[in-house]
Amino acid sequence: MKNLISISRKLRNQQGQALVIALVFLGIGALTLPPLMMLMGSALVQGTTFENRTASLYAADAGVEQAIWYLDPANSPLIPGGLPTNIEDPPRTLPEITIDGRTVSVTLAYLAEDTYQIMSTSVSSTETISITAVVSDTYNNYTDIMNHVITCQGQITIKSGHPLVIYPSEENAPIEYYTGPWPGANELSAFYYVNTTPYDSDTLNLSDYPSGLPEILRLGPLNIVATSTSTYTLTGDVYITGDTLIGKTGHDFTLDLNGHSIYVQSNTAGNQYALEIGGKCFLTGSGSIIAEGNIFFYPNMESSEDDYIFVLSVNGKTLMxxxxxxxxxxxGATEVELKNGSITYSSPFDEYGNYKIDFPGSGLSHFWGIITWSIS
Structure with a gap:
């Protein structure tokens, strides 16, 4: 009993200690709260500043992308004063754009062939940010391949049959063991790739596209046929990753390349073909037909001397x-083999001196890479 009384007294003697502890914490809070609030306020200011600076940087970068868009030959006529073509041309001032309340001014200056300097300045109520970028065409020029009626890194073989090769001058004559610049598969694949929703069937019926075949991306093999005899026109490029058949079965049809390209990424070689164009297809118009592997080309032809068709096997052989x-x-990279038919060289240029097809160096389209990029 004595022990219980002693403990009770001790507990009663501790009354008021909780108040002391509370006062201690209150004092600590009074000392630390003002600096903490100042730190939070400073962090909010810094966050706002960082957000504004990031938005201004994005706006200035959008100005660089706008200038690259103007460099496309289809859009260059929209540049006030025209695209600068030599070092003596003054820089061009592009139309201003507004992004998130920020005014973006862009100038474009000529540095060298296919190389330009872009200065994009974003102005807001709080700050000004400028980006200076130098851009250049990222693809080499391979148009010399098109100067010959037949260009082969290997040999040219004429089999049984009676093929006829016609060319206007020795400059356009067939050339074996060509040592000039030759495009690689990776470069061409990036050049011709189309960024669209992949086509989900391994058979493409042209009769489903009476008004023209749009841009097509097929990830896998593809068989292109028609169920009605008609003329079908390419209105966009066709990019296929697998082995491809065109006009081997079904109805006869006419395919108008219309200046567009068919690119087959398949690298099938040996006695097999990455691309085979059969006798159900009547081919007309100008365009590029390119496969990384072997090509077997035996369509009926409805083209004229005003057309220019470019057939290229990047790594393999072309059987014509x-x-x-x-x-x-x-x-062809290894061999061009002729069996029959008439092979006539025609100019890749139209009457205005522009290329009829899209190929690295042809000038129909450029792919601009940023060489240097700096912020001020």
């Missing part, structure tokens, strides 16, 4: 057996 008169250039 056209049913009619082919106008353009045949090219």
């Amino acid at each position: 057996q056209p049913g009619g008169e082919f106008f353009g250039t045949l090219a």
Whole structure:
């Protein structure tokens, strides 16, 4: 009993200690709260400043992208004063754009062939940020391949049959063991790739596109056919990653390349073909037909000397057996084999001096890479 009384007294003697502890914490809070509030306020100011600076940087970067858009030949006529073409041309001032309340001013200056300096300045009520970028065409020029009726890094073989090769001058004559610049598969693949929703079937019926075949991306093999005899026109490029058949089965049809390209990424070689164009297809118009592997080309031809068709096997051979008169250039990495038909060189230029097809160096489209990029 004595022990219980002693403990009770001790507990009663501790009354008021909680108040002391509370006062101690209150004092600590009074000392630390003002600096903490100041730190929070400073962090909020810094966060706002960082957000504004980031938005201004994005706006200035958008100005660089706008200038690159103007460099496309289709858009260059929209540049006030025209695209600068030599070092003596003054810089061009592009139309201002407004992004998130920020005014972006952009100037474009010529530095060298296919190389330009872009200065993009974003102005807001609080700050000004400028980006200076130097851009250049990222692809080499391979147009010399198109100067010959046949261009081959290997040999040119004429098999049984009666192929006829016609060219206007020795400059356009067939050339074996070509040592000039030759494009690689990776470079061409990036050049011709189309960024669109992949086509989900391994058979493409042209009759489903009476008004024209749009841009097509097929990840896998593809068989292009028609169920009605008609003329079908490419209105966009076609990019296929697998082995491809065009006009081997079904109805006869006419395919108008219309200046566009068919690119087959398949690298099938040996006695097989990455791309095979059969006799159900009647080919017309100007365009590029390119496969990384072997090509077996035996469509019927409805082209004329005003057309220019470029057939290229990047890594393999091109076997040519056209049913009619082919106008353009045949090219192959290892071999170009002719069996029959007429192969006639025609100019890749139109009457205005512009290329009829899209190929690295042809000038129909450029792919601009940023060489240097700095902020001030």
